[in-house]
Amino acid sequence: MTIAAVGEPSTVQPTTLDVDALRAEFPILAGSSRGKPLIYLDSAATTQKPQAVLDALSHFYASANANIHRGVYELSERATVAYDGARVRVAQFIGASNDSEVVFVRGTTEAINLVARSFPAITPGCTVVVSEMEHHANIVPWQLAGARTVPIPVTDSGELDMVAAEKLIGERPAMLAVVHVSNALGTVNPIAELCRMARAVDVPVLVDGAQAVGHFSVDVAALGCDFYCYSAHKLYGPTGIGVLWAKAPHLAQMPPWQGGGDMIDTVSFERTTFAPAPGKFEAGTPHIAGVIGMVAAIDWLERQDRDALHAHEADLLAHGTELLASIPGLRLVGTAADKIGVLTFTLSGVHPHDLASLLDADGICVRAGHHCTQPLHRRLGLPATTRASLAPYNTRAELDALAGSLNHAAELFAR
Amino acid sequence: MNELYQSVIIEHYRSPRNFRTIDGPTHHADGRNPLCGDEVSVELVVADDGTIADVAFQGTGCAVSRASASMMTVALRDQSTEQARELFARFHALLVDGGSTDRLGKLAAFEGLAAFPMRIKCATMVWHVMKAALDGGIQA
Structure with missing residues (x-):
């Protein structure tokens, strides 16, 4: 290792x-x-x-529980400050320069579905290059969006065939969507190298980081990817909460995929306008406690x-x-x-x-x-x-x- | 669970009965457990008087599923389709609803599985496939 x-x-x-x-x-x-x-x-x-995460969840519900971005009262303020502060903490954790590039989602699966549904280059009939070692969560969302999924072969030892990868990326698919660490094999893939190949031909890269963030430090800027996704529950945090990180220009051109409260600018029966990213992707009351718990997990991990x-x-x-x-x-x-x-x-x-x-x-x-x-x-x-x-x-x-x-x-x- | 594996189950897993295809079955169905990927197909020959003259299975699966399939084929031979459905109901009740082992014969070996809800489907799937074959009529 x-x-x-x-x-x-x-x-x-x-x-x-x-x-x-x-x-x-x-x-x-x-x-x-x-x-x-x-x-x-x-x-x-x-x-x-760890107990620190359990305590953070319990403490939030016992002393700060309120909905965010709505009340002017102190409890709501506490919840809002904690929730918005979490974005800064997550950005720092994964090496992102801008906290508005952090979208809170239910987990890695939802993050990939969001991109597959909303990223303009993903259209019926397009090609998404994946790998043979992908989790179903990084295959099926692209197929549901109408994309053809073409896999990078895996060698007998469980590594990506990088020669084949370069060739497939060179055919300029709409997206390269690849797992950072294989959940089935444990393989750590050479993401930075794949991103270099993709950048040379302007192919955006989505990285499924579900198995990575809990095991080693991840720096999205150093990797050079466009999208990075993970789930808090594989990172010592709660279930039901995760992160989609995406470069700001991508988020700006992506339409909302779910509508509701908290994601709007103004609503009328004639015309509704949306909040800027990341708000436009977070319709409805989010998993506030989950976000608090994820931050506690990150804090815990970085104390080790x-x-x-x-x-x-x-x-x-x-x-x-x-x-x-x-x-x-x-x-x-x-x-x-x-x-x-x-x-x-x-x-x-x-x-x-x-x-x-x-x-x-x-x-x-x-x-x-x-x-x-x-x-x-x-x-x-x-x-x-x-x-x-x-x-x-x-x-x-x-x-x-x-x-x-x-x-x-x-x-x-x-x- | 160790007791379960030490019973007749390992023996049937190693030497499954009626693990073959049938030439000209009157009934046939396939089943698949999407959670584990196990697959099983069941073929039957039901005579004009409604007696199961032959029954066989094919597929891949764990010891519990294969032993269950093997023991099912033994239990169903020469039974009426009505009796086959009743036997399934009693077997299902044993595993899922705390039913007794009465009139289950050797199938009572699966009693211990009732304590392991995650594995019950391994034993019952082949029975569901058998029932689907009977319900579906001539499908082969």
Whole structure:
């Protein structure tokens, strides 16, 4: 794993993270599942939440809850200041220079749908270049908008074929829409390089950052993309809230996609005019508490020693990879040189759903199935896989337990 | 769940009965679980007197789904279509509504699955497909 360590020696640094102290901040991790101590290995689906985020949500509802941009009273002022301030915080978090480029949405899926629906170049019959490793959320919205989705092929190790990518981008599609980090493989894609290729031929780039922002620092200016999307719930924050960041000139030429309160300038029966971005994309009362919770998550994450988090995650990935490789009949899927803590695999003779149930009986939470990446699984010739995905609150001992349960499942089915 | 896997289910998973196609079925239907991608097809031969003379399945799936399909074909053979529907109703009730194992024979092995709502569909899907085949008449 080379996250945030590009160009540095690849040797894994000794972990300096106090994992017990980190775990103590996540109340759910002290709990149990099926009567066993909880071993949560599904953080790519959603991360657990630290107490700081839970407190922020509770504090907001207990002391500042009011609708925004409406009341003149103090409570509404508190809510409005917190909500609008969140935009500045998010812009800073992802390296955006202008907070009016930050649109609050329900999550990555809604962000992509918004762009697919509203960006003028997306018209019926246009081409959107995606990749074979895309989540369905970065395929289906373009198809619903009438676009033809053309994939960049994925190699056997789970990396993008960059020669093919350059060729496809050179054909000047209406959009390049690509995932920053694969939810199914953990692969970190070379987004900056793809953006350079796209910029050379004036192709706008949308990046699905759902799996990226929780694992390493993201700087949209340095990446050079046009659109960046993420969900707070994969970033230690609440569900139901996320971000679409887009360059201001793009947002300016995009019409609203939903109408309602708070997104207008003036309304009459003859003619309605809209608020400027980002307001015009936020019809109705937004998820105010969610926004507050997301900021608490960002604040929490940036208080951590992120280098120590990376080193620990890299250590877990290396340890997990070694453990799984030693299990007879187990095949790791996704062995990119640059990947986050995702261990996806098949175990000979055991269907992923049976495996997930047997692990569940031991209190171990993993994901089984196609992980909303059916085209990728078709490409790999696998109907389904099992995925253990890591966060810095995981431990080597948890991975040892995973390996033990996998061996037990293999024995049960081999008997 | 471990108990469930240690029962007849693993045996049927490894050696599924009636895992084949039928030449000239009178009824046929396909099913797919979009959540997991499992697919199953069921073919039946229903005689003029309404007796299920033959029933077989094909498809991909987990041990629970394949064992359920295998055990269903064994249970339905020589039953009337009415009895097949009643058996499905009792099997469904066992898993979903806390029904008893009465008159379910070997299918009672699935009783433990009732405690795992996320996996019940794995066992019931093939029965739904069988019912769709009967409801759809001659579709093969």
